Amino acid sequence: MSRQAPTLEDVAREAGVSRATVSRVVNGVRNVDPAIQELVRQAIRRTGYAPNRAARSLVTRRAEAVALVVSGAGDTSEEAQAAFAARVFADPFFGRVVAGIVGYLRPRSVHPVLMFAESAAAREEVLTYLRQGRADGALVVSSHADDPLPALLADAALPAVLFARPARPVPLSHVDLAHRDGGRLAAEHLLARGCRRPATISGPLTVPAGQERLAGFRDALARRGHTRVPVAEGGFTYDSGLAAMAGLLAEHPDVDGVFAANDLMARGACQALREHGRRVPEDVAVVGFDDSTAAVDRHPRLTTVRQPVEDMAAEMARLLDEHIHGTRTEPTSVLFDPELVVRESA
Amino acid sequence: MSRQAPTLEDVAREAGVSRATVSRVVNGVRNVDPAIQELVRQAIRRTGYAPNRAARSLVTRRAEAVALVVSGAGDTSEEAQAAFAARVFADPFFGRVVAGIVGYLRPRSVHPVLMFAESAAAREEVLTYLRQGRADGALVVSSHADDPLPALLADAALPAVLFARPARPVPLSHVDLAHRDGGRLAAEHLLARGCRRPATISGPLTVPAGQERLAGFRDALARRGHTRVPVAEGGFTYDSGLAAMAGLLAEHPDVDGVFAANDLMARGACQALREHGRRVPEDVAVVGFDDSTAAVDRHPRLTTVRQPVEDMAAEMARLLDEHIHGTRTEPTSVLFDPELVVRESA
DNA sequence: GTGAAAGCGCTAACAT
DNA sequence: ATGTTAGCGCTTTCAC
Numbered sequence: 123m124s125r126q127a128p129t130l131e132d133v134a135r136e137a138g139v140s141r142a143t144v145s146r147v148v149n150g151v152r153n154v155d156p157a158i159q160e161l162v163r164q165a166i167r168r169t170g171y172a173p174n175r176a177a178r179s180l181v182t183r184r185a186e187a188v189a190l191v192v193s194g195a196g197d198t199s200e201e202a203q204a205a206f207a208a209r210v211f212a213d214p215f216f217g218r219v220v221a222g223i224v225g226y227l228r229p230r231s232v233h234p235v236l237m238f239a240e241s242a243a244a245r246e247e248v249l250t251y252l253r254q255g256r257a258d259g260a261l262v263v264s265s266h267a268d269d270p271l272p273a274l275l276a277d278a279a280l281p282a283v284l285f286a287r288p289a290r291p292v293p294l295s296h297v298d299l300a301h302r303d304g305g306r307l308a309a310e311h312l313l314a315r316g317c318r319r320p321a322t323i324s325g326p327l328t329v330p331a332g333q334e335r336l337a338g339f340r341d342a343l344a345r346r347g348h349t350r351v352p353v354a355e356g357g358f359t360y361d362s363g364l365a366a367m368a369g370l371l372a373e374h375p376d377v378d379g380v381f382a383a384n385d386l387m388a389r390g391a392c393q394a395l396r397e398h399g400r401r402v403p404e405d406v407a408v409v410g411f412d413d414s415t416a417a418v419d420r421h422p423r424l425t426t427v428r429q430p431v432e433d434m435a436a437e438m439a440r441l442l443d444e445h446i447h448g449t450r451t452e453p454t455s456v457l458f459d460p461e462l463v464v465r466e467s468a
Numbered sequence: 469m470s471r472q473a474p475t476l477e478d479v480a481r482e483a484g485v486s487r488a489t490v491s492r493v494v495n496g497v498r499n500v501d502p503a504i505q506e507l508v509r510q511a512i513r514r515t516g517y518a519p520n521r522a523a524r525s526l527v528t529r530r531a532e533a534v535a536l537v538v539s540g541a542g543d544t545s546e547e548a549q550a551a552f553a554a555r556v557f558a559d560p561f562f563g564r565v566v567a568g569i570v571g572y573l574r575p576r577s578v579h580p581v582l583m584f585a586e587s588a589a590a591r592e593e594v595l596t597y598l599r600q601g602r603a604d605g606a607l608v609v610s611s612h613a614d615d616p617l618p619a620l621l622a623d624a625a626l627p628a629v630l631f632a633r634p635a636r637p638v639p640l641s642h643v644d645l646a647h648r649d650g651g652r653l654a655a656e657h658l659l660a661r662g663c664r665r666p667a668t669i670s671g672p673l674t675v676p677a678g679q680e681r682l683a684g685f686r687d688a689l690a691r692r693g694h695t696r697v698p699v700a701e702g703g704f705t706y707d708s709g710l711a712a713m714a715g716l717l718a719e720h721p722d723v724d725g726v727f728a729a730n731d732l733m734a735r736g737a738c739q740a741l742r743e744h745g746r747r748v749p750e751d752v753a754v755v756g757f758d759d760s761t762a763a764v765d766r767h768p769r770l771t772t773v774r775q776p777v778e779d780m781a782a783e784m785a786r787l788l789d790e791h792i793h794g795t796r797t798e799p800t801s802v803l804f805d806p807e808l809v810v811r812e813s814a
Numbered sequence: 815g816t817g818a819a820a821g822c823g824c825t826a827a828c829a830t
Numbered sequence: 831a832t833g834t835t836a837g838c839g840c841t842t843t844c845a846c
Contacts, residue, residue, distance in 0.1 A: 127599065129822095130823065130825095131823080141823090141824080141833090141834095142826085142832070142834080143831090145825060145826090146825095149825080153831060154831070154832080155831060155832085158832085172596055172600045173600060173823085173824075174823050174824070175525075175531075175600045175601055175602045175824095176521075176522045176523075176525035176526040176601060176822085176824090177522075177526050177823030177824040177825090177838090178823080178825075179521075179522035179824090179838095180520070180522040180523050180526055180822090180823080180824070180837095180838045180840085181823090182825070182838090185522070187581065190582070203570070207570050208563045208566075208567040208761075209563075211563025211564075211566055212761040214558050216557060217554045217557025218557075220554075220557055220582070221553040222550070224550065224582070224584060225549070225550040233582070233583065233602075234582050235580065235581050235582075236566070236579070236580050236581075238574075250518055251579070253473065253518035254518045254520060254521045255520055255521055255522060256579075360765045360766070389766070393766065397767075415554075415558040420706070420735070421739055432550065432554075475839055475840085476839065476840065485816075486816065486817045486818075487817085487818095487840080487841090488816070488819095488841080488842080489816060489817075491842085492815095492816090499815060504816085521840095522839080523839035523841085524839080524840055524841075525840090526823065526824085526838090526839080527821080527822050527839090527840055527841045527842080528840085816845100817844105817845085817846080818845080818846100819842100819843095820841105820842090820844100821840100821841095822840085822841090824837100824838085825837095826836090827834100827836085828833105828834085828835085828836100829833085829835095830833080
């Protein structure tokens, strides 16, 4: 379109020095005469030079980019992929992940390339992408615990870090939350505010997070004498929360406290409660999980177990960075602590 | 880490042909003997060869990547950038944009690199990124109409396409919605269902979309005899919708229909209405705009003016593609039609 | 139809 | 402290 972009050569000529010198000032700049540095800098400004990344990557063998892959377990059609993308982004949780990742990556000027892997073909594409050196590693957020991608990545010895522990062990670093403690926090809060009939809407029991939040909640309750706690399994969606709450109410009309394993389901539960004429928190207290935007963008503001997602995501990026640069070689897992945030719903 | 990745040379040796031949079968493959093609393909499989993108980009001058930049008008600190990222993703609208873009890009195996441009430095970074050839063009979604990025991109003659017409004309292609028609659709629906006291919660009047949705709504109403329509300006957020509705109710307790310029504000309005003892839609009908997930993930499901965001985003990607490949040189604007989706709220 | 060779723009030894 | 030079892995004329 426009005229050729200026190269190192052009700048060198303009400044009256060699390419190597220009390269030195453009990069780490070890020992270049300050006067010459200034000369070169001016030449760069005059020519409007911007280093060609392909050429640099070719020799450094670094793309300065990482793949941010959102993967599932499915094997869906091309169209369904778009729907999958929309669904993922609809979850307020993902925005926090991106914010945390970008917060770490940006200052280091590495950029995230967005990829969706919801089919075997898409997963293969991710591997190829990395093998081509278009990205130096992958940050993986799975929507299912039995996602096959982590194992593929590990087998190919490609640098990767996961958000959340996979259902089946995989030799890859990951960050995670102490979900059990989170469930315990919710239980203790409900009890402390006087609930006598606590119940819970769990996450899918196929994912570790779902199991553990439930286990933590149950254990804490059992320790205080509540051994038979009603539980309805949900799917981490608004609708599933609504349905689960309706079911709970039908079987146990006297529930006075509910722990939903995420905020979206807690919102659904609030709606079901409202439809059945129960006030929140007067009649039934509701505790959510995550502290996503869903917790605060409607009324009543949710009391919830906060997951420090941004910090976790940033740590994920940091771990990947270390794996890429070889400063860390062994798979590592970093666990974060949940925190109770008390608002209006409980 | 692992052993060197296989190169074209390795495959050539393995297959007993020249690099050029391997390159030909890897790419477009014009006239290569079928038998040799097969030979090469097997060699590729055996070696696990994946073409090095940096090397290819160096000669083709194509990154096969585009920048997906979410920009604002501000000049915020580094930390605020993260908050900005989180906010953007919290908007269900953005997920649909990504889905549309990825839907177009994926089959062409070009990948979106996520960038946020909320400060002068960040904007400069986007320009540099493109000049370095790390991305072939930019897809820009601005959160403010007075975003300076589009003009910068145009001045630098970098391929770019915008979502929505900028406040100030810029010689860049863009896609947009016929917002006026959308406002009209809302007005006609409210009238058709018998509203006598319609009001509206507009978007920010600084952005074209805000102005035009309001203008369309007003015009249609005026044409039917309603010349004095209460309007409260909102900011496209849940809270602003809630506050605006409360204000409207205070000044005009008899409103029986409200058009909110987006779904999030419509949700806020529903909440305010509920707090003031009004039923939706029995006492007050509410029409939203966008048809985002916010329209359907709570009750009552929103009657809303649908914006075909995915299609618009895909078109944006298509236009950029044409600009990049030089098949389109003049800035073009493509306008989409809104559509009324009737659900429960009106 | 296939191969030889030049060169894309850069970094990093190595030499000075 | 600076310059010279050899590639990095690929595409693409140009011969054959």
